[in-house]
Amino acid sequence: MSVPVLAVEEIGKSFKGFRAVERASFTVEAGELLALIGPNGAGKTTTFNMINGQLMPDHGRVRLGGEDVTGWPPRALWRAGVARTFQITQTFGSMSVAENLLVAILSREKSAGLLAASNASHASEIQTRLGEVGMGHAANTLCSVLAYGDLKRVELAIALVNDPRLLLMDEPTAGMAARERGALMRLVAERARQRRTAVLFTEHDMDVVFGHADRVVVMNRGRLIAEGSPEEVRASSIVREVYLGGAALSAIGGGGESSA
Amino acid sequence: MIASFLIQTLNGLASASLLFLVALGLTLIFGVTRVVNFAHGSFFMLGAYLAVSFYGYVGGGVLGFWGGAVFAGLAVGVLGALIELTILRRIYRAPELLQLITTFGVVLLLKDVVLFTWGPEDILGPRAPGLTGAVWIFGKPIPQYDLLLLVLGPLVGLLVWLLLTRTDWGTRVRAATEDRDMAAALGINQALMFTGVFALGALLAGLAGALALPREPANHNMDLTIIADVFVVTVVGGLGSLPGAYVAAVIISVVKAWCIGIGDVRVFGTVFSFSKLTLVAEFIVMAIVLIIRPWGLFGTPPAPQRVTAASILPMPVPDLKRLWPLGLVILALLALPLIADRFTVVLATDIIIFALFAASLGLIMGAGGMASFGHAAYFGAGAYAAAVAAKAGAPFLVAVPAGVTFAGALAVLFGWFCVRLTGVSLAMLTLAFAQITWAIAFQWDSVTGGSNGLVGVWPPELLSDKTAYYFATLLLVGGAILLIWRSVHAPLGYLLRASRDSRIRAEAVGVDVRIIQWRAIIVAGAAAGLAGALYVFSKGSLSPDSLSIPRSVDALAMVLIGGVQTLVGPVVGAVVFMTLQDWVVRATPYWHAVLGITLILITIIFPQGIVGTLRQWRQRREAEP
Ligand SMILES: Nc1ncnc2c1ncn2[C@@H]1O[C@H](COP(=O)(O)OP(=O)(O)OP(=O)(O)O)[C@@H](O)[C@H]1O
Ligand SMILES: [Mg+2]
Numbered sequence: 035m036s037v038p039v040l041a042v043e044e045i046g047k048s049f050k051g052f053r054a055v056e057r058a059s060f061t062v063e064a065g066e067l068l069a070l071i072g073p074n075g076a077g078k079t080t081t082f083n084m085i086n087g088q089l090m091p092d093h094g095r096v097r098l099g100g101e102d103v104t105g106w107p108p109r110a111l112w113r114a115g116v117a118r119t120f121q122i123t124q125t126f127g128s129m130s131v132a133e134n135l136l137v138a139i140l141s142r143e144k145s146a147g148l149l150a151a152s153n154a155s156h157a158s159e160i161q162t163r164l165g166e167v168g169m170g171h172a173a174n175t176l177c178s179v180l181a182y183g184d185l186k187r188v189e190l191a192i193a194l195v196n197d198p199r200l201l202l203m204d205e206p207t208a209g210m211a212a213r214e215r216g217a218l219m220r221l222v223a224e225r226a227r228q229r230r231t232a233v234l235f236t237e238h239d240m241d242v243v244f245g246h247a248d249r250v251v252v253m254n255r256g257r258l259i260a261e262g263s264p265e266e267v268r269a270s271s272i273v274r275e276v277y278l279g280g281a282a283l284s285a286i287g288g289g290g291e292s293s294a
Numbered sequence: 295m296i297a298s299f300l301i302q303t304l305n306g307l308a309s310a311s312l313l314f315l316v317a318l319g320l321t322l323i324f325g326v327t328r329v330v331n332f333a334h335g336s337f338f339m340l341g342a343y344l345a346v347s348f349y350g351y352v353g354g355g356v357l358g359f360w361g362g363a364v365f366a367g368l369a370v371g372v373l374g375a376l377i378e379l380t381i382l383r384r385i386y387r388a389p390e391l392l393q394l395i396t397t398f399g400v401v402l403l404l405k406d407v408v409l410f411t412w413g414p415e416d417i418l419g420p421r422a423p424g425l426t427g428a429v430w431i432f433g434k435p436i437p438q439y440d441l442l443l444l445v446l447g448p449l450v451g452l453l454v455w456l457l458l459t460r461t462d463w464g465t466r467v468r469a470a471t472e473d474r475d476m477a478a479a480l481g482i483n484q485a486l487m488f489t490g491v492f493a494l495g496a497l498l499a500g501l502a503g504a505l506a507l508p509r510e511p512a513n514h515n516m517d518l519t520i521i522a523d524v525f526v527v528t529v530v531g532g533l534g535s536l537p538g539a540y541v542a543a544v545i546i547s548v549v550k551a552w553c554i555g556i557g558d559v560r561v562f563g564t565v566f567s568f569s570k571l572t573l574v575a576e577f578i579v580m581a582i583v584l585i586i587r588p589w590g591l592f593g594t595p596p597a598p599q600r601v602t603a604a605s606i607l608p609m610p611v612p613d614l615k616r617l618w619p620l621g622l623v624i625l626a627l628l629a630l631p632l633i634a635d636r637f638t639v640v641l642a643t644d645i646i647i648f649a650l651f652a653a654s655l656g657l658i659m660g661a662g663g664m665a666s667f668g669h670a671a672y673f674g675a676g677a678y679a680a681a682v683a684a685k686a687g688a689p690f691l692v693a694v695p696a697g698v699t700f701a702g703a704l705a706v707l708f709g710w711f712c713v714r715l716t717g718v719s720l721a722m723l724t725l726a727f728a729q730i731t732w733a734i735a736f737q738w739d740s741v742t743g744g745s746n747g748l749v750g751v752w753p754p755e756l757l758s759d760k761t762a763y764y765f766a767t768l769l770l771v772g773g774a775i776l777l778i779w780r781s782v783h784a785p786l787g788y789l790l791r792a793s794r795d796s797r798i799r800a801e802a803v804g805v806d807v808r809i810i811q812w813r814a815i816i817v818a819g820a821a822a823g824l825a826g827a828l829y830v831f832s833k834g835s836l837s838p839d840s841l842s843i844p845r846s847v848d849a850l851a852m853v854l855i856g857g858v859q860t861l862v863g864p865v866v867g868a869v870v871f872m873t874l875q876d877w878v879v880r881a882t883p884y885w886h887a888v889l890g891i892t893l894i895l896i897t898i899i900f901p902q903g904i905v906g907t908l909r910q911w912r913q914r915r916e917a918e919p
Contacts, residue, residue, distance in 0.1 A: 086802065112804035124799035126792045128608045128859075137792040138803040145785040146810060148777070148817065176608055192803060 311447020341503025374496025532593020668728025674841020676823025701823020857903025
């Protein structure tokens with residue numbers, strides 16, 4: 035067996051005695067899309083924050099390609115090849131879409147001078163990367179006026195600037211129309227296959243989850259309660275129970291949320 | 295030895311009580327309204343003056359002294375309520391920085407109210423009747439009044455604590471402090487409570503001012519001196535923590551008292567005067583706490599402030615085709631000495647120097663989003679270093695770079711601490727740093743000339759003519775300003791603005807936000823140092839005023855008048871401010887009040903400043919068909 039790109043071992047986090055995540059363990063292999071699903075407040079974002087260094091886990095380890103990276107700050111993880119998008123989008127609101135990518139590129143090149151201008155090769159890279167996520171037309175638009183779905187796309191483009199080996203996406207398709215969701219996930223899946231990128235994502239839209247994930251782990255009240263292929267998870271009664279209180283069973287299979 | 299230590303400790307505890315009362319009021323107000331009230335030191339000063347006047351009317355005795363203290367507290371409390379109703383109420387939703395500046399406007403206004411009402415002289419206050427003697431402990435005298443103060447501080451603290459924990463009103467105040475949205479949802483009448491808390495906080499400060507009278511006369515420096523100390527206490531104790539306020543007040547006051555108690559110590563033949571090191575000691579205490587616990591002894595890290603898109607304006611790369619006005623300005627500046635008289639050329643030199651001062655602050659405030667209430671520290675450091683070098687015989691071309699280097703080095707030191715804090719804590723820290731720098735310049739007679747400053751610092755023969763110096767300034771300042779403007783759209787500027795817009799995103803793409811902010815502070819500090827060095831050679835002399843808090847606020851006012859989030863705003867602001875000041879100072883002695891009212895109005899009505907408002911206006915017109 036090869037070493038997984040990401041290995042999460044028994045991590046946990048409490049907020050003032052409230053256990054947001056308890057002893058969660060899972061791995062993500064190179065080229066694999068793993069979906070972390072669960073109802074609101076299950077602890078998904080908290081798990082992401084521990085993997086990406088925004089939060090220090092109370093216990094447990096996070097390994098990247100076998101190396102223990104627990105407690106590394108986000109910027110060190112980025113240099114080690116971890117990129118992330120946020121559930122509540124985080125972009126540079128006073129800058130244009132292109133400038134948002136430029137910042138990530140400057141950071142990648144470790145360029146922080148007082149005088150040097152950005153050069154033309156950056157401009158063409160930015161254009162290519164924006165084209166990939168379908169935002170090429172909006173290069174000069176200010177991020178502060180973008181629609182929510184477009185912001186999510188810009189965030190993805192920013193995250194891809196360092197060609198990460200691990201990509202974390204917290205609800206990447208929120209705010210998008212059903213067709214756009216599929217397109218975005220196909221883009222990510224293709225990238226994962228071609229470049230062997232490991233992808234961990236959360237998602238409330240079950241069409242996206244069951245249509246694109248290679249594997250699914252289910253979290254409820256801070257604990258992992260099920261893991262398996264999309265088919266297995268869809269069939270699992272325990273998952274149906276936590277998700278819908280045993281009621282509208284068809285919604286999981288039928289993607290009730292996306293039609294809204 | 296032990297006896298004198300004990301005596302100094304008791305002395306320090308007495309000072310701590312007064313400091314605590316003021317800090318307690320500040321903390322209460324902050325807890326509920328989230329506004330750091332800069333004018334709290336002014337309430338303290340007003341309390342002292344009001345008590346003196348009360349004493350004058352009523353005469354001596356118990357009624358005169360204690361009646362005066364109660365009267366001063368109540369009167370300042372009522373004034374606080376009025377200020378809350380007329381001014382504070384309008385800024386609760388404004389960004390923190392703007393709130394600080396509004397309340398600083400109140401500081402300036404009250405400064406002139408005191409000047410107008412009581413005149414410029416210090417006024418000796420009454421001593422507490424029946425408590426003028428001393429108690430002998432270990433064969434040393436301790437003023438009875440100090441012992442009373444020592445008990446009074448914690449006692450009032452206890453009363454406030456009972457008020458907060460044992461009454462309905464207190465319970466509601468605590469609810470609002472812990473969760474404002476929740477309190478609003480519960481239907482607590484917030485408006486009334488805010489006024490009440492503000493009045494209570496003001497009352498405590500006024501009371502403390504009156505109680506300070508037996509120890510120091512009512513004077514015009516009380517407001518800024520005490521607020522700087524209170525800010526140190528708040529930073530050390532942790533913003534918003536009542537026990538933190540007391541513990542920090544005790545630590546700071548006792549350490550200071552010890553320094554005074556130690557006095558002169560001879561080490562290897564050199565005499566160290568510890569009594570002059572009180573401020574350095576204060577600095578060291580603060581530094582140690584910040585290194586170990588950046589949010590203060592009892593503080594908790596603040597939830598990251600969500601920067602709303604609406605509050606930050608873009609700083610687009612200037613369009614080259616639109617640069618012709620800049621060309622015109624440069625031409626006009628070059629031609630100025632041909633048409634203007636000597637007086638105007640000197641004024642123009644000053645304005646140019648202050649334009650650089652403002653532009654350097656604009657870099658860290660606008661692009662960096664970091665408030666600084668102590669930027670004059672770098673200006674003054676540059677000026678003093680250049681002057682000291684020149685006095686030691688260094689030529690102009692060495693003295694000026696020496697000033698720049700020294701200011702930059704100071705920014706390396708201060709900046710290291712500053713990037714560990716954000717928001718109002720940062721603003722308070724910068725102010726404390728500047729106050730300490732000021733005090734060092736004020737006290738270090740042998741090097742800085744103390745309160746007299748340094749005189750006879752003149753440029754070389756070649757630049758001794760005012761017009762020649764004007765051109766030299768124009769060249770150096772012009773180059774520095776262009777460099778600052780350039781840096782905003784250079785990699786450093788991009789990373790700096792990115793860190794301001796979304797720290798979390800910047801860190802997630804590998805940006806070391808602290809390092810970037812630190813670099814920007816160093817660049818800005820060095821640039822302000824250049825302005826200071828040029829200033830001292832232009833004036834020929836220098837006093838500690840050049841790094842006082844009002845000088846820092848001048849820079850803030852310039853940046854704000856012009857528009858924080860614009861490239862040229864600070865420079866435009868400097869021109870407007872200096873011209874206005876030159877004009878108003880000649881028309882009335884109450885320049886502070888005029889400036890104060892201007893600041894209050896700008897922060898409430900035109901928070902975007904001149905350039906920002908013009909740009910918004912233009913964009914709105916362009917958006918219309
Ligand atoms: N900083 C915090 N302080 C206190 N509690 C927190 C904090 N962050 C998260 N929580 C709590 O931890 C629990 C898990 O939150 P988390 O954001 O991880 O859930 P989630 O699975 O991402 O939910 P959603 O699907 O709504 O995004 C929630 O009950 C939340 O209220
Ligand atoms: Mg979440």
